[in-house]
Amino acid sequence: MTKFTLDDLDAIVAARAKSGDETSYTRKLVSKGVAKCAQKLGEEAVEAAIAAVREDREELTGEAADVLYHLLVVLNVSNVPLGDVMKELGRRTGQTGLEEKASRPQE
Numbered sequence: 001m002t003k004f005t006l007d008d009l010d011a012i013v014a015a016r017a018k019s020g021d022e023t024s025y026t027r028k029l030v031s032k033g034v035a036k037c038a039q040k041l042g043e044e045a046v047e048a049a050i051a052a053v054r055e056d057r058e059e060l061t062g063e064a065a066d067v068l069y070h071l072l073v074v075l076n077v078s079n080v081p082l083g084d085v086m087k088e089l090g091r092r093t094g095q096t097g098l099e100e101k102a103s104r105p106q107e
Ligand SMILES: N=c1c2ncn([C@@H]3O[C@H](COP(=O)(O)OP(=O)(O)OP(=O)(O)O)[C@@H](O)[C@H]3O)c2ncn1[C@@H]1O[C@H](COP(=O)(O)O)[C@@H](O)[C@H]1O
Pocket: 012, 013, 016, 023, 024, 025, 026, 027, 040, 065, 066, 069
């Protein structure tokens, strides 16, 4: 079996978001707008963080899957391609996290 990737899920999310399928959770969520999608992403991220602090690996695995799915939904409604995010991550591989932080514009 070939490995399921984030690109595969991204393609499913994109197709479901624009489908008129009443049974699609993605379509339903996207139709509520970016604020609702972002709220769900935030909730799932907090749940994942709580699972991590609890050291509950099984719970964290499930919550992490929820976070990735909801992040893809938010990127979709915001018209930000996953490829752009991956490009940005790729660009950062040449430097350490602390170097990247120091290179950010000062607020
Ligand atoms: N990976 C996911 C995925 N992860 C989480 N979820 C849904 O996210 C929701 C989050 O749970 P909650 O209890 O917080 O949601 P809720 O009670 O509906 O809350 P509200 O949205 O009403 O606030 C659940 O309904 C989950 O089913 C997902 N829904 C879909 N996918 C993927 O998207 C594909 C397409 O799904 P549909 O669009 O439903 O066809 C699926 O085949 C999956 O591959």
